[in-house]
Amino acid sequence: MIYLENLFTTLYAALLSENTREKIEKTILSIALFSFFVHLILIYLVKMDIIPNFNESELLQNPISSIYTPFSFILVYEVYLLIFYLPKSFTTYITKQYEIITLIIIRKLFNDLSALELTSNWFEIKGDLQFTYDLIASLLLFYLIFLFERQGKKKLNNKLEDKPIIERFIKSKKIIAVILVPLFLIMAVYTFMNWSFAVSMASDEILEFNSINNLFFDQFFTILILVDVILLLISFFYTNQFHKIIRNSGFVISTILIRLSFGVSGLTSTVLIVVAVLFGLTIIVIHNKYENESLASNV
Secondary structure: OHHHHHHHHHHHHHHHOHHHHHHHHHHHHHHHHHHHHHHHHHHHHHHOOOOOOHHHOHHHOOHHHHHHHHHHHHHHHHHHHHHHHOOOOHHHHHHHHHHHHHHHHHHHHHHHHOOOOOOOOHHHOHHHHHHHHHHHHHHHHHHHHHHHHHHHHHHHHOOOOOOHHHHHHHHHHHHHHHHHHHHHHHHHHHHHHHHHHHHHOOOHHHHOHHHHHOOOHHHHHHHHHHHHHHHHHHHHHHOOOHHHHHHHHHHHHHHHHHHHHOOOOHHHHHHHHHHHHHHHHHHHHHHHHHHHHHHHHHO
8 A cells, every 4th residue: 555655656746746847848848849840841841842732731831820730739738737737726727628728729720810811701701700700719718717717716715724635635636637647648649640640641531620620639628528527526525515516517517518619610619618618617606606605604
């Protein structure tokens, strides 16, 4: 038993310590910068007909699209941060989910910018309309996330002193976090290898932009739903407070709505994402009011 605890402590320090986070941050940002220049060079090589553009990929047609690649690596770092904050703060963990889906929309905007048709028929062109929807959605999400974080801080300010029961819950979340790091790493490597194979086979379906934009993250949010459900079930061992159970259940619903957005396209997908974050914000606002009333009545 002591051996397992020591092994867990070693693994947690190796994968999720502050020192590890700083190293991963520097490494990923360096890779992101390098990938930006590589993508930019490839675009100009295609433009000069030095190399062919297989399947007329949208990502190799305009220099603005080169921003898409470093953003993909930044998203990978955001995935790591989500796992990093899971044992530390549940609301920060949920916030990271919302930040990731918002960055996915922002990343898509950079590609859509390169394909805009600047004409007087703006609202009749499907691509331009979707760009407008995503642009408005990104602003709404940015503001909703700001409100969600503020509500999360209010909850922390009202937090009672830690008890042994809370420490056990945190330990459970640390175990989940340690499992998630290698799991998501394997998923990311598998997804990249699978996509690379599809590129080499020149598969139209895999190289379609919507498929590329959802690459990895549809499976990622599927796993997050399972994680959220596990956290919900574990929380029953440590609390029987109605408002906390409803809060945790609401966050599961929010994550499911985000996952559903990957199964549809166009305005429906954008609306599902905004509704998911708005639902999460509403849940935490009501939860905080409920907790404040409970604390006031116990004084």
